[in-house]
Amino acid sequence: MVEIQVDGKKVEIAEGSMVMHAADKAGTYIPHFCYHKKLSIAANCRMCLVDVEKAPKPMPACATPVTQGMVVHTKSDKALKAQKSVMEFLLINHPLDCPICDQGGECQLQDLAVGYGGSSSRYTEEKRVVFHKDVGPLISMEEMSRCIHCTRCVRFGQEVAGIMELGMIHRGEHSEITTITGETVDSELSGNMIDICPVGALTSKPFRYSARTWELSRRKSVSPHDSTGANLIVQVKNHKVMRVVPLENEAVNECWIADRDRFSYEALNSDERLTQPMLKQGGQWQTVDWQTALEYVANGLKQIKADHGASSIGLLASPHSTLEELSLAGALVRGLGSDNIDHRLRHAEFAPSEGVRWLGMPITALSTLQRVLIVGSNLRKDHPLFAQRIRQAARKGAKVHAIASCSQLPDADAWAMTLGTTLKAEAGDWLQALADVATAVGAEKGVAAPATGQAHDAAKAVAQSLLSGERKAVLLGNAAAHHGQAASLLALAQWIAEQTGASFGYLTEAANTVGAQFVGAQPQADGRNAAQMLAGGLKAVLLLNNEPEFDSAAGAGAAAALDAAEMVVTLSPFKANMAFSDVLLPIAPFTETSGSFANAEGRVQSFHAVVRPLGETRPAWKVIRVLGNMLGLPGFTQESSQDVLAALGLAEADGVTRIPAERLSNATRASVAASTATAAPAVASIYQLDSLVRRATSLQLTADARQAQGASAA
Numbered sequence: 001m002v003e004i005q006v007d008g009k010k011v012e013i014a015e016g017s018m019v020m021h022a023a024d025k026a027g028t029y030i031p032h033f034c035y036h037k038k039l040s041i042a043a044n045c046r047m048c049l050v051d052v053e054k055a056p057k058p059m060p061a062c063a064t065p066v067t068q069g070m071v072v073h074t075k076s077d078k079a080l081k082a083q084k085s086v087m088e089f090l091l092i093n094h095p096l097d098c099p100i101c102d103q104g105g106e107c108q109l110q111d112l113a114v115g116y117g118g119s120s121s122r123y124t125e126e127k128r129v130v131f132h133k134d135v136g137p138l139i140s141m142e143e144m145s146r147c148i149h150c151t152r153c154v155r156f157g158q159e160v161a162g163i164m165e166l167g168m169i170h171r172g173e174h175s176e177i178t179t180i181t182g183e184t185v186d187s188e189l190s191g192n193m194i195d196i197c198p199v200g201a202l203t204s205k206p207f208r209y210s211a212r213t214w215e216l217s218r219r220k221s222v223s224p225h226d227s228t229g230a231n232l233i234v235q236v237k238n239h240k241v242m243r244v245v246p247l248e249n250e251a252v253n254e255c256w257i258a259d260r261d262r263f264s265y266e267a268l269n270s271d272e273r274l275t276q277p278m279l280k281q282g283g284q285w286q287t288v289d290w291q292t293a294l295e296y297v298a299n300g301l302k303q304i305k306a307d308h309g310a311s312s313i314g315l316l317a318s319p320h321s322t323l324e325e326l327s328l329a330g331a332l333v334r335g336l337g338s339d340n341i342d343h344r345l346r347h348a349e350f351a352p353s354e355g356v357r358w359l360g361m362p363i364t365a366l367s368t369l370q371r372v373l374i375v376g377s378n379l380r381k382d383h384p385l386f387a388q389r390i391r392q393a394a395r396k397g398a399k400v401h402a403i404a405s406c407s408q409l410p411d412a413d414a415w416a417m418t419l420g421t422t423l424k425a426e427a428g429d430w431l432q433a434l435a436d437v438a439t440a441v442g443a444e445k446g447v448a449a450p451a452t453g454q455a456h457d458a459a460k461a462v463a464q465s466l467l468s469g470e471r472k473a474v475l476l477g478n479a480a481a482h483h484g485q486a487a488s489l490l491a492l493a494q495w496i497a498e499q500t501g502a503s504f505g506y507l508t509e510a511a512n513t514v515g516a517q518f519v520g521a522q523p524q525a526d527g528r529n530a531a532q533m534l535a536g537g538l539k540a541v542l543l544l545n546n547e548p549e550f551d552s553a554a555g556a557g558a559a560a561a562l563d564a565a566e567m568v569v570t571l572s573p574f575k576a577n578m579a580f581s582d583v584l585l586p587i588a589p590f591t592e593t594s595g596s597f598a599n600a601e602g603r604v605q606s607f608h609a610v611v612r613p614l615g616e617t618r619p620a621w622k623v624i625r626v627l628g629n630m631l632g633l634p635g636f637t638q639e640s641s642q643d644v645l646a647a648l649g650l651a652e653a654d655g656v657t658r659i660p661a662e663r664l665s666n667a668t669r670a671s672v673a674a675s676t677a678t679a680a681p682a683v684a685s686i687y688q689l690d691s692l693v694r695r696a697t698s699l700q701l702t703a704d705a706r707q708a709q710g711a712s713a714a
Contacts, residue, residue, distance in 0.1 A: 004070040019061040019072055020048060030074050031083055031112050033198045034150035035062040038255060039159055045150050047090070047112070049082035050074045058082035087116040093128045093173065095145050103200030105213035109148065130176050136184035137701035138191055138259060140205040147177055147201040153193040160256065161187040162380075162391050162416025177201070186703040188384040188686060191262040195245060195255075206266055206698045207243045219610040220247055222597055223261040224320050224590040225689060227508040228363070228385040229599030230257045234265070234591060234610040241265045241591050241611060251364055252599070258384040259702075260686065260693045265591070267695035272574045274586040275615025285578065290616065294623075297583055298630040300567045301336065304540045310337030312539035316530060317521050318546035319343045319510035320690045321620065322595030323604065324644040326512065327519040328624040328636070329544055335633035339527025340538065343516040345552040346509070346682040348484040350529040355665030356517040357481075359600040360505025361473060367392045370469035371502070373401045373437070373462060375489060376430055377477020378408040380415045381686040381704065383507050386600075391417040399469070401462045403433045405680075408479070421461040431485050431675040434492045437462050441499050450495050451672040472502040478509045482553065482681035487670040494668055505666045508600040510690070515598030518659050519648065536561035543570045544620065545587065547577055547691060553682035571620055574691055586617040589692065593619035594641040602659040604650055
C-alpha cells in the first residue's frame with residue numbers, strides 16, 4: 001500500500017493505482033470525461049488535470065500513478081486554471097445547441113461547463129461540422145458535432161462488448177468517431193454506449209425527443225428476460241414507460257444491461273396489448289368484464305373435471321413468470337387434483353427432479369475464472385452479460401473452451417473473445433464430444449471415464465487445460481438444457497468437474513428458470529410434462545404468459561394439439577394465441593405488477609409496479625388467486641404478492657434473499673446413456689426469447705433479429 005495526500009486528506013491505496021482512484025477513495029471529485037471506472041485509461045480529455053507537488057506542470061489524475069508521500073491538490077489555483085483552460089478548448093468547436101439537445105439535463109459537459117466554463121468564448125472562427133451517421137435502429141448518431149473524442153464508446157466496444165465497431169479516424173479538428181466502413185453497430189450490448197457518452201453525441205433512437213430527463217420519474221425494477229436478473233431503472237412519464245437504463249449492482253450486472261433489457265419496453269405500449277378480457281363466441285372475439293370471463297373459466301374447469309377427471313387439466317407456464325405467479329399456478333392446478341404443470345416448454349428430455357439446477361457459482365465468479373468449458377450455448381447471444389464477464393476473465397488470461405454447433409460458433413470471433421480449443425459438433429454429437437473430453441481427462445488421471453470416447457488432440461487440450469489452473473467451471477448452455485440427452489450431458493459434466501476440481505452448472509435460460517424449479521412448476525409425481533401436454537389429449541389448458549408456437553419445442557405443431565382441447569385459457573399481456581384460445585385474460589407485464597425473479601445464482605430480487613396497469617389489465621397472481629377462490633380451493637387468501645413470497649421459505653443473509661442453499665444442486669444420479677442421433681434443441685434467438693422482445697419494434701429491426709427471421713423463413 002502507498003500513502004498519499006489528496007487535498008489535505010491522507011489516503012492509503014494499492015501500489016500501481018492512479019491519483020483518480022485515490023481521489024475516489026478519499027471522496028474527492030475530480031472533473032473528467034474520458035475516464036470511466038470500467039474502461040482502460042485513455043487520458044485524452046485532460047479535464048482531470050491536478051496539481052501534484054514537485055511536478056513541473058499539472059498532471060492528469062487518471063493516468064498519474066501514485067507514489068509514496070505524493071501530495072495532490074485538486075482545487076488549487078494551478079489545478080483550477082488548467083481545468084478551465086481544458087474546458088475552453090473543449091467548447092471551441094462544441095455546438096451551442098443545449099436547448100434542443102436530447103442529452104440536456106444529464107450531460108456531463110453541460111454540468112461541468114457551469115463550474116469550469118467561461119461566460120463567453122474568445123474564439124470567433126466557424127465551428128466544425130461532423131456529418132451524421134446511421135448505425136442502426138438503437139443508437140442515434142445524428143449530432144456527432146457534439147462529440148468531444150473521449151473514446152469511451154470505442155473502448156467499451158473493444159473491452160466490454162468485445163468487438164470494435166466504432167473507431168476514430170483522421171487527426172486534429174478532422175477527427176471523428178465512426179464505424180469507418182459505414183456499417184451498423186450490432187453488438188447486443190450496444191445501448192451501454194448511450195449511457196457512457198458524456199455528451200449528446202450518442203443518444204437512444206427509440207427514446208429520442210420523447211421526453212426531457214427532468215420530466216421522468218425513476219423507479220427500480222428487474223429485467224424479465226435472461227437469467228442474469230439485471231437491475232433496472234425504469235423511467236416513467238404520465239404513467240407510461242419512456243426509457244430503461246441500468247441500476248448499478250456489482251454482484252449482478254455491474255453497470256451494464258443488454259439491449260433487450262433496455263429496449264424491450266417498446267412492447268409495453270404496442271398496439272398488441274390486451275387491455276380487456278375476451279371470450280370467443282361463435283368464432284368471434286367479444287370483450288367482456290372480468291367477472292364474466294373468470295366465471296366462464298371457473299365453470300369450464302369444474303365441468304371438465306367432472307366430465308373427464310382432473311388429469312385432463314394442465315397448465316403451461318413461462319419461466320419468465322414471477323415466483324408468485326408460478327407458485328399460485330401450481331397451487332391452482334394441484335388444488336384441482338392435477339399434476340399437469342410445466343415451465344420446461346423448450347425441453348426435449350424431462351428427467352425426474354433431483355434438485356434446483358443453477359449456475360453452480362456466484363455470478364461475480366464468472367469474471368475470475370481461469371478455465372471454463374461451455375457446452376451447447378451461443379454464449380454471446382443467449383447470455384450477453386454472462387458473456388461479458390467471461391470476456392473479462394479471458395482478457396486476464398483465462399482459457400475458454402467450447403463444445404458447440406456451427407450455428408452457435410460459426411467462427412473464432414463469434415463470441416467476441418479469445419477462445420482456447422473448440423470442438424465443433426452438431427447437437428446430436430455433443431454427448432460424444434463431451435465423452436471424448438472425459439476420456440482424455442480419465443487418461444490424464446488414470447481413471448476410467450463413464451462413457452467411451454476418443455482422446456484426440458483437441459479433447460486432450462481441453463482436458464489438460466481443465467486439470468490446470470485453480471478457478472474453473474463446466475457450464476451447460478440453453479441448448480444443452482433443452483437437449484434430448486440433457487441428463488447424460490449433465491452426468492458427464494459432473495464427472496469431468498469432479499475429476500478436475502471444477503464447479504459445474506447451467507447458465508439457465510430465463511429470468512425465473514431457477515425460481516420455477518424451486519416452487520415446483522413442473523410435474524412432481526405422475527403429471528404430464530410440457531411435451532406430453534403439447535402433444536394433445538388435454539381437455540382444458542391454461543397458458544400462463546407464453547405462446548407455445550414460439551416458446552415451446554412443439555413450435556407450430558402446438559396449435560393443432562391445443563385447438564383440439566375443449567377450453568384453452570391464455571393469460572397474457574398481449575393478444576396472443578387467438579387462433580386456438582377460448583378466453584384471453586389480460587395480465588400485467590413486469591412493469592405493472594409486483595413480483596420476484598430468482599436469477600441463475602439463486603438470488604431472489606423483488607420489484608414493484610412502476611406504472612399503473614393498462615386498461616383492465618390485472619396482475620397474474622391476483623387473477624390466479626381469484627380463480628382459486630371461485631373454484632373453492634384452499635390456500636388462496638393472500639392479500640399481496642409479498643404474502644405469497646413470504647410463504648415460500650426463502651433464505652436471507654447479508655441483506656440478500658436467496659433460494660435456500662440446500663435446494664440448489666446440480667448433482668445427478670443419472671448414468672450416461674449411449675450417444676444417439678438427436679434433433680436440434682429448441683432455442684430462441686436473442687430477440688425471440690419472450691413475448692416482450694418479440695414485440696419491441698426497434699429490436700426487431702436489428703441485424704440479429706433480421707438474421708433470425710431470415711433463418712426461420714428459410
